[in-house]
Amino acid sequence: MSGSRPHSLPSNHHISAEDCDLLELLCSRFNVAKTILEPASEIPTTLDMRVKQDAHIPSHVLAVFDIPESEWGLSYQPLLVPIRVDLFTRGFRTKIIPPSPPGSTFPVPHCAENAEGQFVTLPVVPLLVPHAPSIPLLFLFGLGLETRSHLLCCHLLPAEVIGEFPAPPAMANSMATLCSDDQFREHCKFNQGLWKNILSLVPRDSHFIELAKTAWMVTVEARRIRQRNPASHITSVPN
Numbered sequence: 001m002s003g004s005r006p007h008s009l010p011s012n013h014h015i016s017a018e019d020c021d022l023l024e025l026l027c028s029r030f031n032v033a034k035t036i037l038e039p040a041s042e043i044p045t046t047l048d049m050r051v052k053q054d055a056h057i058p059s060h061v062l063a064v065f066d067i068p069e070s071e072w073g074l075s076y077q078p079l080l081v082p083i084r085v086d087l088f089t090r091g092f093r094t095k096i097i098p099p100s101p102p103g104s105t106f107p108v109p110h111c112a113e114n115a116e117g118q119f120v121t122l123p124v125v126p127l128l129v130p131h132a133p134s135i136p137l138l139f140l141f142g143l144g145l146e147t148r149s150h151l152l153c154c155h156l157l158p159a160e161v162i163g164e165f166p167a168p169p170a171m172a173n174s175m176a177t178l179c180s181d182d183q184f185r186e187h188c189k190f191n192q193g194l195w196k197n198i199l200s201l202v203p204r205d206s207h208f209i210e211l212a213k214t215a216w217m218v219t220v221e222a223r224r225i226r227q228r229n230p231a232s233h234i235t236s237v238p239n
Contacts, residue, residue: 022136022155023079029145030058030082032120037063040074043126047080051109051118058082059106060097061122066132066193079132082122087143093202097125130200131193138194142203149211156191156215158183168214172221184226191219 027034033050037043043063051057065078085097109118129135137155140146153162157171160178164170179187195216198209 022140023081026136026140026145027082028052029056029140030084031056032058032082035061035080037077037080039077040072041077043069043078044124046121047124048112048119048121049082051120054109054118056084057107057109057120058122059085061124062096062127062135063124064127064129064132064135066129068128069126078126079135080124081135081139083139084143087145091142091144091204093204094200096127096201130196131190134190134194134197138197138201138203141208142201142205144205149207152208152211153215156194156212157187157218161218168218168221171218172225175218175222176225179222184222188219188223191216 021034024034027049031051031053033052035047035049047061049058049061060083062081062083063078064081065072065076067076083097085100088097089095107120107122109120111117112119137152141152146152153165157175158179161171161175164174175184175187191212194212198212203209
C-alpha cells in the first residue's frame with residue numbers, strides 16, 4: 001500500500017455496535033422499536049410498533065421476504081421494515097405501496113392498555129424481493145435516512161479492500177486473496193443481493209447506486225481471480 005494514502009479511509013472500526021444491525025438502525029431513524037414475527041406466523045394486516053419518540057413516524061410496515069410464502073419453512077421469518085410512503089415515492093422509481101383512500105392521514109401514536117409507552121398501528125404490505133437481508137441498507141440510503149458513505153462501504157467490503165480505493169483492480173485482488181472462503185461467500189451473496197434489489201426497486205440516489213455497483217463489480221472480479229487461482233486465497237478452517 002502506498003505511503004501517500006490518506007488516513008481517513010473508511011474502516012469497519014468506524015462502525016459502532018448500534019450501526020451493525022441495519023434493521024435496528026432503520027427502525028431508530030423512524031423512532032420505533034424493532035419488531036419480529038414468531039417463526040411460521042402468517043403476515044398480519046396491521047402491526048403495532050412501540051414508539052420511541054413521537055416524531056417522524058412511519059406510515060407502513062413492509063413484511064420483506066425473498067422466498068415465496070409457499071416455500072417458507074417452520075423457522076422462516078420475514079423482516080418487518082418500517083417505511084414512509086412519501087419518502088419512498090421521493091427516493092424510488094417503483095411503486096410497492098397501494099394507494100391510500102382519499103382523506104387518509106398518517107398513523108398517530110396511541111397508548112395501549114396493559115402496556116407502557118406509546119404504540120403506532122401500521123398497515124402491513126407483503127413484499128417479495130431478490131434479497132431480504134440487504135433491504136434495510138438499501139432503504140437507509142435510498143430513503144435519505146443515512147448519508148455516511150463509510151457505513152455503506154464497510155457493510156459491502158472488508159476494510160483492507162476499501163483501503164485500496166479508488167483502484168478497482170487492486171481492490172479485487174485484495175478481496176480475492178485476503179478473504180476466507182466463508183467471508184468471500186458472505187460478501188458475494190450480500191453484494192449481489194443488494195445489486196439485484198437496486199435493479200428491482202430502482203432508487204434515485206445516483207451516488208449510492210455507483211458505490212453499490214463498484215462494490216459488486218469488485219466482488220465479481222475477485223471471484224474471477226479466485227476461480228483462476230484457487231490456491232491464492234485463504235481457506236476457511238473447519239471448526
